[in-house]
Amino acid sequence: MAKTVVPEQRRRRRRPTRGGTVLSEQLIIDTALRLLREHGSTGLSARRLGLALDCDPSALYRYFHGMDELTLAIGDALIGQALDGWSATGDGRADLRAIGLRIHAAYVAHPQAALLTASRVTGRAHELAADEAIIGVLRAGGFPLTATVRIYHAFIDQTLAFAALDAGALALPRSARRADEDIWESTYARLPAGDYPRIAEAAPRLAHEMVRSAYPSALDMLLDGAFLAALGATASSAGATGERQ
Amino acid sequence: MAKTVVPEQRRRRRRPTRGGTVLSEQLIIDTALRLLREHGSTGLSARRLGLALDCDPSALYRYFHGMDELTLAIGDALIGQALDGWSATGDGRADLRAIGLRIHAAYVAHPQAALLTASRVTGRAHELAADEAIIGVLRAGGFPLTATVRIYHAFIDQTLAFAALDAGALALPRSARRADEDIWESTYARLPAGDYPRIAEAAPRLAHEMVRSAYPSALDMLLDGAFLAALGATASSAGATGERQ
DNA sequence: CTCCTTATGCCAACACCATTGACCTTAGAA
DNA sequence: TTCTAAGGTCAATGGTGTTGGCATAAGGAG
The missing domain is CATH 1.10.10.60 (Homeodomain-like)
Structure with missing residues (x-):
């Protein structure tokens, strides 16, 4: 032992x-x-x-029993840090956006801990407070229980998933990280337009876009989808069904 | 060298x-x-x-030049498996949905490998083919270049991020996984309604919802947001549910 | 103030890890 | 048939987390 x-x-x-x-x-x-x-x-x-x-x-x-336990202890502190000082404004969409960005930022600030923590459910005080806040925002915004639960799940998992993904990139050894980022200029930007016409066309913009986190964009799209659908709009008018299986 | x-x-x-x-x-x-x-x-x-x-x-x-390059090769093999046999139908939203679900499924089928590779950019053949396909679907759907790049980034990163998150859950030792899942019934379902009214209200539904992947829901919301915004609607101006309770 | 227990820091060692340079064997082109 | 160099092997380097045994001093008991 x-x-x-x-x-x-x-x-x-x-x-x-x-x-x-x-x-x-x-x-x-x-x-x-x-x-x-x-x-x-x-x-x-x-x-x-x-x-x-x-x-x-x-x-x-x-x-600590091992480096792993130390990392978890670090991660536990992060959750508290993220929502420290937050309070609802009443604008549901803006509130969710703020919560998401805060949690994402706190995790990304400590990539190692984030990687070990992001996919775990702790059931501890800070986590509970965050969940109560999120569900509260949705219910106060008038969403029925079914939609609330669905949106809550997508929202929190999207936040944690992006946090882990972005943390994973940051946690790479410097060399590997440089290599990953350079690929957008060294490989993607030099592909023969004959074989990869779509990539070639988008390459310059990709090089700028891909080095940043997609989380803010993705978050906005998800919130748009959730809140617009609540207005009665359906994506089917854009050629698809918003139904989930 | x-x-x-x-x-x-x-x-x-x-x-x-x-x-x-x-x-x-x-x-x-x-x-x-x-x-x-x-x-x-x-x-x-x-x-x-x-x-x-x-x-x-x-x-x-x-x-391979090192273990890192081998890791990238493994990741590319997964993407290759995912899109093997896929072809576009012409319905942009449905095509993206299918691509997302395929990639997600391929990664989740190899959770351990997914954890290592999901946040990496390989620049290898299968990855290039997948990116060409995704951007192609968006351009063919009439999105301008700026929107295309933004949506492409959010879409692919969300897919990989959820793949890694869900893989992380699957990769846990059986005991830890059971423990994480049980928390929804043992802890969340028994919280005092006084302290956590919102969670208490939603608890029964949460227990059912949270043991599944949120990716299909989140994917639909993201696609809804992307395609609806293209129609001119904006959630910020609409804001109905967020407008005031 | 002294004694004694034991908590806690230190040392040395173990078993892994990726990577490299020198060596040697043999496949296969000429 | 020859002979070069591709490709497998060996041994060594410097990194990692972790542990068992030991020494020492902290702080309660008297």
Whole structure:
């Protein structure tokens, strides 16, 4: 078994490391976040963290069962950060847009943690508060329960999914990330128009578009779809059925 | 520099390994997919691959410049599978819907591989073909270039993002997955209506809704938004439900 | 103020990982 | 048949997370 981890509350002895730092769960999380921000996204490892905290890497295992648990602890803090200070304005569409952008931003600011966290359901306080807020906005906006649940699901999963996708791009080693971005200019922009007429035509705009997150656009389209459909408009007039299976 | 990689077409000599297997790009990719399925998303490494192929890990570097390039090749194989046999019907919205569902399905069918590749840009043949198809559908549907690029970006990223999110859920260890799903009945369904009135009200429907993928719904909303906006409607001016409660 | 327990930091080691350069064998063109 | 270089192998480098054993000092008990 691993080393014994004492819950932060029950910690009594605080023995300084050889370098003089006094460790704590909070200090470790903060330092990890700093490492992630400063030293790039590959910059978090037990060894580096030990270096930054001036302690042996193995000392971290007195506070977390493993790097995985540390990452989850970081992720847990993110959810709280995202909606801290938010309040409804009464404009349902604008409120949902703001909530989505906030959550997305908080996750993307810490890509590693986002990757491990985004597809999990925690059932913890901050998550519950966010869900209550979202459903509240929809109900207050006059959506019936069935539509509310459907839109809530699409909305929250779209937000988390994009957060994870964009975080995934940010979490790549610098070289791979550069390579991915360069492809739009090195490959897509030089395709023979004979073989790929559509891409060739759109290439210059693609190079500009694809290096940014599509989340704001996608969010707007999803909200447009949800709110316009509520007005009685149907996409069938544009040649399709809005029905879901 | 690394070892020299000869493009698959120009390969002339096929020297069997010590164990008798004859390597090829295709065989390596297939074996990698098998390893991912069997051993989980962390189960793919040069060493394990070498073991499975009965060759030295370093032999792989004659076929790919590094594990990263292999990962991209795996991703491209998935896209290829997804659009194999697809052809346009002329109904733009329906075509996009079909493409989205196909790609989503292909990724979800290989959750471990999806996690590794969903956020990558490969620039390889199958990816190019898919992009050409999507942009082609939009242009043929009459969208101007600016709108085309914006919708294309939102569409493809949303598809990949949901694929990765849903793959992430499927890739969880069975126990963690059960736990995540149970939260909707154990936690959300039992919240005090006083503290969480909106969730309490929606709880029964949520329990049914949240165990399925939201991608089809979200896809429909996004397409509705894109195609309806093209008709001149805008949700911001409409704002009926958001107008005031 | 001293003693004793034990929490906690440190060390060394283990088992992985990707990648590389030198080597050697043999496929297949000439 | 020869002979070059493609392609498989070996050994080594420097990275990772993690663990068992040990030393030490924190802080309660007397």
